Amino acid sequence: MQTATLAFDLLLSAALIWSAIRAITVADLFRAVVMFIVFGLLVALVWARLDAPDIALAEAAIGAGLTGALLLDAVGHLRAIQLVREKKEGRR
Amino acid sequence: MTLTLTPSLVYALTGALLFAIGVAGLIVRTHLLRKILAFNVMGSGAFMVLVGLGQRAGISDPVPQAMVLTGIVVAVAATALALALSRHLLLLTGNMHLPENDPDA
Amino acid sequence: MTAMRALLVILLCSAFGAALVYAILQLPPQAVDLPQQVSANIDESGVAHPVTAVLLNFRGYDTMLEVAVLLLALLGVLAGTSVEKRRRAAGERPTLPLLRGFTRLIVPLMVLVAGYLLWAGSSMPGGAFQAGAVVAGAGVLLHLARLLPAWATPNLMQRWGLAIGFLVFLAFAALPALQDGSTMLQYPLAWAGALILLIEAGLTLSLGLLLAGLFLCLSDDGMEFEK
Numbered sequence: 001m002q003t004a005t006l007a008f009d010l011l012l013s014a015a016l017i018w019s020a021i022r023a024i025t026v027a028d029l030f031r032a033v034v035m036f037i038v039f040g041l042l043v044a045l046v047w048a049r050l051d052a053p054d055i056a057l058a059e060a061a062i063g064a065g066l067t068g069a070l071l072l073d074a075v076g077h078l079r080a081i082q083l084v085r086e087k088k089e090g091r092r
Numbered sequence: 093m094t095l096t097l098t099p100s101l102v103y104a105l106t107g108a109l110l111f112a113i114g115v116a117g118l119i120v121r122t123h124l125l126r127k128i129l130a131f132n133v134m135g136s137g138a139f140m141v142l143v144g145l146g147q148r149a150g151i152s153d154p155v156p157q158a159m160v161l162t163g164i165v166v167a168v169a170a171t172a173l174a175l176a177l178s179r180h181l182l183l184l185t186g187n188m189h190l191p192e193n194d195p196d197a
Numbered sequence: 198m199t200a201m202r203a204l205l206v207i208l209l210c211s212a213f214g215a216a217l218v219y220a221i222l223q224l225p226p227q228a229v230d231l232p233q234q235v236s237a238n239i240d241e242s243g244v245a246h247p248v249t250a251v252l253l254n255f256r257g258y259d260t261m262l263e264v265a266v267l268l269l270a271l272l273g274v275l276a277g278t279s280v281e282k283r284r285r286a287a288g289e290r291p292t293l294p295l296l297r298g299f300t301r302l303i304v305p306l307m308v309l310v311a312g313y314l315l316w317a318g319s320s321m322p323g324g325a326f327q328a329g330a331v332v333a334g335a336g337v338l339l340h341l342a343r344l345l346p347a348w349a350t351p352n353l354m355q356r357w358g359l360a361i362g363f364l365v366f367l368a369f370a371a372l373p374a375l376q377d378g379s380t381m382l383q384y385p386l387a388w389a390g391a392l393i394l395l396i397e398a399g400l401t402l403s404l405g406l407l408l409a410g411l412f413l414c415l416s417d418d419g420m421e422f423e424k
Contacts, residue, residue, distance in 0.1 A: 005099065006097065006099075006102075009099045009102045009103070010102065013102055013103065013105075013106040016106055016110065017106065017109060017110065017113065020110055020113050020114070020133045021113060023129055023133065024113070024114075024116075024117035024121060024126060024129060024130055024133065025117075029123075029125060029126075032125075032126065032129060033129070036129050036132065036133075039133070039136070040136075043136050043139075043140070046103055046106075046140060047143070049099060049103070050099070050100060050103060050143055050144065050147060050152070051147065051152040052143055052152065052157045052160075053322035054157060054161060054248045054249075054322045054323070054324065054326075054327065055139075055143065055157055055160050055161055055164070057314075057322065057323070057327040057330075058161055058164050058165070058326050058327055058330060059164055061327065061330035061331060061333075061334060062164055062165060062168050062326075062330045062333075062408070063132075063136070063164050063167070063168070065330075065334060066168055066330065066333060066334070066337070066408055066411075066412065067132060067167075067168050067171055069337055069412060070168075070171060070172055070175055070411070070412060070415065071125070071128070071129070071171075071175075073412065073415060073416055073417075074125060074175050074178075074179070074415070075125070076417075077179065077417055078125070078182075078188065080417065081182065101221075104221055105218050105221060105222075108214060108217035108218050108221055109214050109217075109218065111214070111217065112210045112211065112213050112214030112217060113210070113214070115210050115213065116206055116207050116210035116211075119206045119210075120203045120206050120207065141221070145221070145224070146231075148224075148227070149226070149227055149230075151232045152232070153231055153232050154231075154232065154235050154247035154248045154250070154251045155231045155235065155251055155255075155256070157248050157251075158248055158251040158252040158256060158259075159256075159259070161248070161252065161326055162252075162259055162260065162263050165263065165267065165326060165404070165408075166263060166266060166267070168408065168411070169266070169267045169270035169271070169407075169411065170270065172270060172274055172411035172412075172415065173270045173273045173274055173277075175415055176273065176274040176277035176278065176414070176415060177273075177277055179277070179415070180277045
């Protein structure tokens with residue numbers, strides 16, 4: 001039983017580190033934000049594992065949900081500006 | 093190793109590694125949105141160290157948990173403020189890189 | 198950033214990470230036993246859940262000043278909001294019937310869940326921050342379904358709603374001090390539970406408005422960009 005929970009913890013930690021690295025290094029910005037939301041949900045799992053249900057609720061709602069929504073809104077804003085710029089350059 | 097590998101220790105170590113990864117991402121990447129992502133990764137790493145080390149005796153410690161709860165909400169407000177500032181920079185200069193990192197200059 | 202500098206930074210951060218790991222492994226056992234101190238005094242705090250007691254009573258200053266910091270962040274976001282948004286371009290918008298129907302179904306349930314989380318915070322995991330987050334989520338969902346317009350600036354009622362959390366907290370923190378001459382944030386023992394619930398209710402309203410407002414101030418609302 002001890003080794004099973006330890007294996008779960010190590011697996012979760014590896015997933016955390018991998019999703020964090022991917023969020024920072026992926027070329028496409030939209031994919032980076034999606035990986036960040038995945039990272040946020042995995043951190044919520046970590047809080048549940050660490051006997052901290054209050055933080056798990058707050059992290060899932062605020063850390064992953066609201067921050068993810070803010071970042072996705074920013075990515076959409078950037079894409080809209082990029083489209084307007086390309087339209088202008090296409091006209092010229 | 094003087095401490096046994098309890099779950100809280102595993103996550104505290106993971107938090108330390110995440111913090112280091114966040115610092116590297118903050119310095120290396122030049123796009124402002126990626127800097128904000130790296131900053132949030134740093135924040136999550138720091139929170140994991142706080143709660144993980146608070147629990148290393150075995151009992152869950154409510155004081156670091158309250159601090160981290162405060163920290164999560166302040167981190168989202170800081171992210172929103174950083175996004176507002178970077179959008180304003182986009183409006184003024186036309187790109188999402190700091191002036192010294194500008195690829196067009 | 199050139200590849201050589203990036204590699205150097207990554208190497209240095211790896212060394213930094215290794216140093217942090219070594220430091221954590223070398224930590225001595227805890228000197229102060231905080232959980233035991235919290236559970237020894239929890240009957241005087243007015244709530245049964247230790248995290249809520251720490252957040253709203255033992256470390257109440259931190260929470261009160263945190264709400265002030267959040268208000269400052271919202272002010273910063275409002276200050277950076279482009280003036281162009283105040284002249285809103287009325288373009289045609291898709292109606293999104295499925296999202297609207299789902300939102301109309303879900304938002305009342307979210308408000309109910311927020312009320313439950315607020316109530317449950319005294320004895321179970323929950324409390325003002327989680328309830329405020331659910332209220333903010335309802336606000337964001339309403340905006341995404343285009344049932345709630347984006348904020349250019351908050352109107353008078355919204356401003357009162359934003360301020361009331363901090364004001365209620367400050368009032369209940371300062372009133373005992375003004376009356377008895379005792380220190381701030383010392384709730385009278387018989388009223389502690391009710392006071393904490395009242396403060397948390399104000400905090401839920403303020404936090405919900407604030408977190409939703411952070412999103413609504415930054416949102417473009419589907420505007421066309423004329424530059």
